[in-house]
Amino acid sequence: MDQLVEYIKDQIWILEYPIRFAGLNVFGRMTIVKLDSGDLLIHDPCEISDLVKCGIDAIGEVKYIVAPGSYHHLFVTEFQQNYPNAETFLCPGLERKRPAIKFEWILGNKPDHRWANVFDQVVIQGTKYMWEVAFFHKPSKTLILVDLLENIGDDFKHPTSLLLRFWWKVVYRMWNNPKAAPEYQMGWGKKGIVKKGLNKILSWKAERVILAHGELIERDVSNVLGSAWRKVLNA
Numbered sequence: 001m002d003q004l005v006e007y008i009k010d011q012i013w014i015l016e017y018p019i020r021f022a023g024l025n026v027f028g029r030m031t032i033v034k035l036d037s038g039d040l041l042i043h044d045p046c047e048i049s050d051l052v053k054c055g056i057d058a059i060g061e062v063k064y065i066v067a068p069g070s071y072h073h074l075f076v077t078e079f080q081q082n083y084p085n086a087e088t089f090l091c092p093g094l095e096r097k098r099p100a101i102k103f104e105w106i107l108g109n110k111p112d113h114r115w116a117n118v119f120d121q122v123v124i125q126g127t128k129y130m131w132e133v134a135f136f137h138k139p140s141k142t143l144i145l146v147d148l149l150e151n152i153g154d155d156f157k158h159p160t161s162l163l164l165r166f167w168w169k170v171v172y173r174m175w176n177n178p179k180a181a182p183e184y185q186m187g188w189g190k191k192g193i194v195k196k197g198l199n200k201i202l203s204w205k206a207e208r209v210i211l212a213h214g215e216l217i218e219r220d221v222s223n224v225l226g227s228a229w230r231k232v233l234n235a
């Protein structure tokens with residue numbers, strides 16, 4: 001579980017980590033990207049163990065810590081303590097929701113100049129309470145999301161509880177059917193603004209998606225995204 005997986009050779013590593021949320025045992029996924037400079041960007045940090053730290057340190061120096069979503073900040077402070085020279089970037093709104101988290105920057109619609117040659121990004125103002133910043137890794141055409149797409153079903157490699165299966169199959173109908181997180185489905189915010197952001201993501205024409213909860217999407221990405229976000233895109 002603590003083992004980093006090299007997902008895109010010499011560029012992207014991922015690590016799934018267990019997490020409990022809203023009474024459900026779900027999993028999150030940290031993504032580590034090596035920039036052209038050799039510096040590392042940590043996207044959606046996980047709980048750090050000696051094994052995880054060793055794995056990261058073997059890849060490069062952590063310079064940037066990114067909390068990409070309103071609910072994806074839990075281990076930022078822990079990472080800051082382990083990597084005190086790294087700069088922290090927060091999803092807009094987190095600075096008010098979690099004022100105790102120290103940070104240097106708020107993420108916006110333009111990538112930081114130090115990663116602009118590798119990433120594009122866009123803020124998705126999903127709901128009043130839940131925003132996230134989508135990243136597109138240009139060299140590998142990899143879209144990196146947290147909650148805008150969840151993919152849990154028969155292929156999910158972890159045990160699922162009866163409660164999770166009930167919610168996913170019966171209530172949200174998202175078992176074997178990738179959709180945005182239930183919090184988004186309960187009511188998107190200003191649909192026009194959300195739609196604009198989602199269309200920017202679609203314009204990237206990603207070939208694979210790293211997401212926080214569930215299995216990666218590696219085929220037919222445009223159709224999967226279009227179907228998952230249909231209600232907003234058609235609004």
Ligand SMILES: [Fe+2]
Binds near residue numbers: 071072
């Ligand atoms: Fe999440």
